[in-house]
Every structure is written in structure tokens, then in C-alpha cells.
Amino acid sequence: MHAEITGWLRRTGYGWGCLFILCLCGGSFAHAQSSLTNRLHQADHIEGTFLQKRFISVLSVPLESSGLFTFGKESGVAWHTLEPIESLLQIDLQHGVLAGATADQLQQVTSSQVVADIFLGVLSGELERLAGLFSVTELPAEDGWRLQLTPHTSQLADQIASILVSGDEFVEAVVLQEGNGDRTEIVLQVVTVK
């Protein structure tokens, strides 16, 4: 299953992070937004798959997981991890962050508001939502584009040192560098766009 998803991700080259990118353009947000809005595909509903790797300093090998995701402007984000252990994450404006093993076991997560803000800000396409949190730098890219998001405050930087997002018509990869040295890499592929 894991290999299938990875292979499919590589073939399609699409990612949920397209909207993630849209929201993470700031000070230079206006500039980044206008250039990316022209390139990114606008959609009300997206479905796709993801492959995630977490690099934790005390572990010799990264923790790999994969699954499906959906994003709707009304319904928010659903992040369904299938391998190696099933779990579901649901984020929307009304309920915040909910997590559980399955849909009927979802419980409120006392998660940082900033996490919900980033997910929803990104996926709803509201770039300005994150302007208060990050500054954006455009980095050189061979194909498509690359952006680096750097927190404005040391308080946030303690948690998230930086976020690197890259893609073309859609977001293809997100690298989240944590303040303590741990790192999360996510590769996204969009399967359905409405």
C-alpha cells in the first residue's frame, strides 16, 4: 500500500499544499500571492494522497506514514493516515482540531491555534491569514517555485523554525523544520479537483 501511494504521488505530482502556499505569502505576501495565484490551480474541493516523513533526533530512522487527504472550503481539512497506523485528523473553523483512530472516535485536540490557523489559512486560500505569523522569501527553483516561511516571533520560532514549500501548478512538497531540530517532510499529490 505504502509503495503504491508513493509511486502514485510521484506520477501525478499534485499536492494539497497548493493552497497551503497561497496562504503563506506575506510581507512579500502581496507579491508572492499575485505571482502564485496566477500559477496555482484554484479549486473548491481537492482530494489527494500524502507521504509524510518525520525525522526525530532520538530515532535512527525517520517515521514514515501515508494516507489520503481532502480539503473543502466549507468542510475544512480531513487528514486520513492509513499506514502504518490508522488515524484521522479533522480541522475546520467551527470545531477546531479533532483527532481519533476513526471518524466516530474523534476528540477535540488542545492543539495550538496556530496549527489550525496554518492549515485552514493555507487551504482556504486566505494568504493574509498568515501574514501576522510569517514572512515569506521566494527562493530560486529549477522548475515551478519555492517559498520559505520564517516566523515573525521567537515564540513561534521555538516551535517552527521555518517552512519550505515548493510546487508548480499545485504544491508538491512541504518541509517543516521544528525549533528543536526535528523535521517533517510531506509530499502531496492531488487526485481530484472540483
Next chain:
Amino acid sequence: MTKNNTLKILISAFWVTALFCAAIFCCVRIAGGNAFESNIMVLVPSTDEARPQLAEDTNLQKGFLVLIKHPDRNVGRQLATEFHDTLVSQAGVEKESDPAALLESLRQFFQPYRYQLLSREMQEKLSTQSPDVIAEEALRALYSPVQGLQLYSLSDDPFNLGGTWFQSLYPQAAQISPEIIPALTEGGNTWYLVRARLQESPFSISSQSAVIPVVEDFRQRWPDAMLVTSGFVFHAAEATATARGEISTVGLGSLLGIALLVVIVFRSGRAVLAIITTLTGSVLFALAGSLFVFDQIHLITLAFGSTLLGLSVDYCFHFLVKSRRLGSGLVAGRLIAKGLAISAGSSILVYLMQLFSPFPGLRQFAVFVMFGLLGAWLTIVFLAYWYQDSPHQKGFRELALYRLVQSFYLPAASRKTLVISLSVLIICAAGLQIFRSGFSDDIRLLNTSSNTLIADEIQVMSLLGGIDTQRYWTVVGENQQQVLQSTEQLVSVLRPDIQVMAVSDLIPSQQQQQQNHQLVMEKLYGPDGALEKLCALMTTDCTLWQDGDFSFRSGLTPDVVPPIIAGAFPVFAVSDPNHSIVLPLQGQQLDGGRTFLFPGANGVSFVDMVGELSDTMAGFRTQVSWLLTLFLLVFSIACLLLYRTKGIAVVSSVFISLCAAIALSAPDAITLFHVLALLLVTGLTIDAAIFYRELGFNSDSWLAASLATATSILAFGLLALSSVPVLQQFGVIVASGLACAWLVTPLFHLLVKSGSFEEIQ
């Protein structure tokens, strides 16, 4: 040199010296910049000083918060940033400590102890769940892109004990977005939280001047934006503005009224000068005396004290009317000397009663007015030697007025049965009023904050939570560990029903830390614990995790907590090795607070500041009522002894005026401030009745009494317009009591004298 001249020089020298010294003393104290106070809390009695007191902790009072919202989130952020920068650039305002620095301090300080600090939820979870279940849940969290609130990295704390513990301390922490100006999203709206701190007390005028103009300027410039305030400084500034406004209204109103009356009645520059001299002497003596007795005078005292202008000028009116008639200040002075002495003496005696009040504010007011009356009395004595007026005959208008008075009072005095029946009716109405409306000792009468400001506080509370500083539990013990253990016991009893904040949440007792550590080792890091299960599930090498140092660390006690952390938790501000405090979060029903005391809870007590103050007010109301009754009894006997049957006129005037004041002015309930106002009505009515008794009811005494009543009613009538309930109640009752006294005092005088009107020609 004649005896009179010697006396004149001696009295004048004494008066001028005393006035000069009072003026210099006032100037020095006021120039020192610390003569006045606006903190409403200093007006109410302080509670048991031995127990922890949160409300008076000045460090907590210095912080304040402003929430800014704009329909456009980005504009809101920009406005909040500009507002914050403007605010902290003001002298006397500084940035609030950086939340990142606090978080880092928390992280570093508690890091060695992270395996012995557990939230209540985590304690329950570890007690009830198996290591397998805990491991599976931890595995899901590891693969989730969204982590819960974390204090330590996954490497240091794979089960996020630190995050859940911190979350339990700061339930709102996860809701606040760490932007440059922290933001809070609620119902689709984003509020920006501007926090700042005053260098001085929020009750100092300089602190208020630094903050309030910035807030007002923002509101004017950005009408689309919404600004909500929270903090002592805003309430103190409003109280200051209210007091200032009322000092201006009452003081200026009294002065204008007095000036107008003097010009209309006396039409003399000398009379105006005499009035100004009396007022100056009275106010300077009052201020100097109060500043001598007290370190600071409250602005509310000054607002109350403004009514002194109306009182002190009464003596001057009696003096001026007599001087004008007799053409000699000295003769007039001698004529009114006895009446003046009895009148001022009895009024001072009435105010002396307030010195026994547990309310510092009332003691201040009593001292202020006592010294003011003394100053007015001395000034009249001084004026008697210097004031000269040519003998004056009544003009046509005055005679017409007196005839009008005669035509009312003389026929009325001849109908004794009617007057007595009306008097009985007034007494019955007062009795009915007391029976119907009962008494109220609600402490909110002392509130000077507007509804807008209170609504702001409620809104901030609903967004960010808050603690109740008026009702809480205190724990007393022989040593720190005993206090912590008792606090933990109390919290465990309270928590199912009431959310609280306690020192033991942050620093548990050593016993609790040992129990937590034991649970953590058993369920998480020990053999067959959740960490082993987790590593097995991940099929990866967990050696670094498993080789961690999980040993128990002793030494985590409240006295080693760094100041930056202690300062962020109000419970630390009032805790010491022998005391701790448990504060309920805002918005909870605590009526049964006392019932939560568990059996055998030695040293635990519930404090209800609001209830205690209301009890104090009730006690003082009863005490003053009895004192007033006693005074009236003694005064009645003294009058009857001094004036025989004619004393009945004085006593009846006082009783009927008091009853009329009660009947007309306490529609809801009788409060302490109504009773205190009755003291004033008593004093003023005695003044009028004594002067009639001493000088007779004639055109001069009636004119002087009418002028005195008019100025007093003017002063107290203006107090009745006050927005502060205390002042308003005081004003209404005194104004109606005086109006009644003005009407009935001549009537009773004539009744007893069998209707003779002693015209002096």
C-alpha cells in the same frame, strides 16, 4: 490699648497665622504630587491583614490589556501594532514581559522535573489506561502532522507530559496565535491583544494621563475598529474623571449659587469679600487638616467635601444679615456667638460620630468637614472684629417678602391640630417607608465604574478567562509542605464542580511529586511500560529514548521558582511558606463556597470579600443608626433642659425633617449612606432651629436661614445628580431633608411661641 483692641489683634494674628500656615502646608503637600488618591478600594475597610490578600497586590494592578478588532484582520493587526508602539512610547508605560521569555523560562526551569509533574487529566489517564493503549495513542500522535501543545521536544518528552501539564495551567494558551501582537480568533473575528504595564500605580494621575489619551485618540481616529479595555488603570481613570467632574459640578455650582444670592440679597462688595474670606478659611482649614491627619485625600472625599462650601457659608449669612441690620460686625458677632457655638459644636459632634466608621472614606470626609466648619467658625470670629456695615432698613421688596412669609406661617401656626396631624402623617409615612423598603447593604453602591467599562471587562473575561479576586480560599499551615498538601486536598474536593488556580498546580507537594513519578515510571518508562510498547510498534531503534534519565529530582519547591514565572501566576504573589491561596476562575457560582470545606480541613477558609464588605456596611449602618438615636435622645434632653418647653420646637423640627427625608428619599431601600445623610440633615436642621431659638423668628433670621438652606440645597441637590450611587443617595436625602427643615423650623418655632413674629425694625 483697650481690651477690645488687644483681643482684636490677638484673634486676627492667630487667624492670619493659622490660615497662612494652612496655605503653606497645603501647597507643600500638593506640590509633592502625592496628596490625592483615586483608588476606590482605600475607601472601604481593609480585611484581616494576616491572611493573603490578592486584590491589593499592586504588581498585579499595574498590568493592563487592550483588545483591538477591525473588520479587516490585516488592518486590525496594523492598528494594534501602531497602538502598542504608541502606548509603550509613553512615559510611565512599559512593554509587558515577552511571552517567549516566560515560556522559555518555564521550559528550562521545569525540564528536570518533567517526569513528576502531571496534569489532573494525565493522572487519570495513566491511572486508568494500560501501557498498550497509551503506546498506541502515542504512536498515532507521532504520525500526525498536528501535534498538541508541546513544552518539550519529542526527544525529551515522547508522551507530551509537559504539554498537557502546561495546557492545564494555561487553558487559553493554545487559543492565542503568537503573532507580533498576539491574536485570538473568536466567532470568525480576530482580536489583537495589546498588553502593557505601568511603572507606577494605576491610581496615580500620571499613569492615567499616559494611557487614557492614547485610547481616546485611537477611538476617535478609528471608529470602524473596536477597542475593549481591561485593567485597574481604566477604572481608576474613570473614577478620577467622575470625582473631578463632580467636584467641578458641586463646587462650581455652589460657588455660583452663593455668589448669585449674595449679589441679589446684599448688593455689597464687602459682603462678597466676607463670603470669599469665609470660604477660603473653611476650605484651607479643611484641606490642611485632612492632609495633616491622612497621607492622601481621596477625590471622592473632595467631591463629598465640596458640600462644605454650602455649610460654611451658612454661618456667614447669619453674620452678614445681622451686621447689615445692626451696622456693626462686632455687635452682630456677639449676638450670634452663642448660636454659632452651639450650631458649629453640634455639627462637629455629629461628624465626630463618623470617625468611628470602619470606612476610611467616611473618616476622611468627617475630618475634612470638621476642620472646614472649625475654619468657618474661626473666620466669623475674625470677621466680627473687622467687618463694618452701615445700618440698613428694609426695602419694599424685602417687606413684601416678609409679609408673604407672615401670611403663610402665622395662619399655619394657629392651626395646631392640623400641624400636629401632618406631623404624625409624616412620621407614619417614614415608618411605612422603612417597613416597606427595608435595608440594603450592597457593596455595589460604592462602584464608580460605568456600565461600558464593566461590559468591557466581561467581554475580556469571556474571551480570555480570568480569576475571581473577590472570593477565594486560603490555606494556612505550619510549613510549606503542609500548606501544599492541604491545598492539594482542597483542590481535589473543589475541582469536580469548580475550576480553580492554585500554587500546587504549578508546584505540587513533594508527596504528590513522588506519587506522580511513581505513576509515570510504572505506566510509561518502567519495564513493560508504554515506551517499550511504543518502540515495539514503531519497529525502530529507541535506545536514545530508553536510555534517558528518568530519576526523581527533589528540590522543586515554591521558594525556588524564578521571579519571571512566579510573576505570571497570581497565586504566587500572595503565597508564602505558611499561606497559600486557591482562586476560582471567573464566571462560576460560588454561593456554596463555605460548604466545600472538607471535614478536618484545619487552616482552610473561604473568603468572600464582597460579602464581608456588605456585612461591614450592615454593621456600620446599624451602629450609626443607634448612635444617631442616642444623639437625638441626648440632644432632646439637653434642649429641654436649656430651653425648657421652647426646646420642643428645636426637637420637633429635627424629628420631622428626618422623617420627611426618609419618607421622600428612600424608594428602594435604606442604605448606610441614607443614614449618614440623616446625620447631616440633623446637623443642618439643628443649626436653623438654634438660630431661630437664639435670635428669634424675624425677617433677618428667616432671611439668613433661607440663604443658608438655599446654598446647602444647591450643593446637595447637585450631588443628587451624581452618577455614583453613594453621592446620589446622599444628595437626594439631604436636599429633601433640608427643604423640609426650612419649611417646618419656623412653623414649630411659632407654634411654641404662640404665633409671634418678632419684627426688628
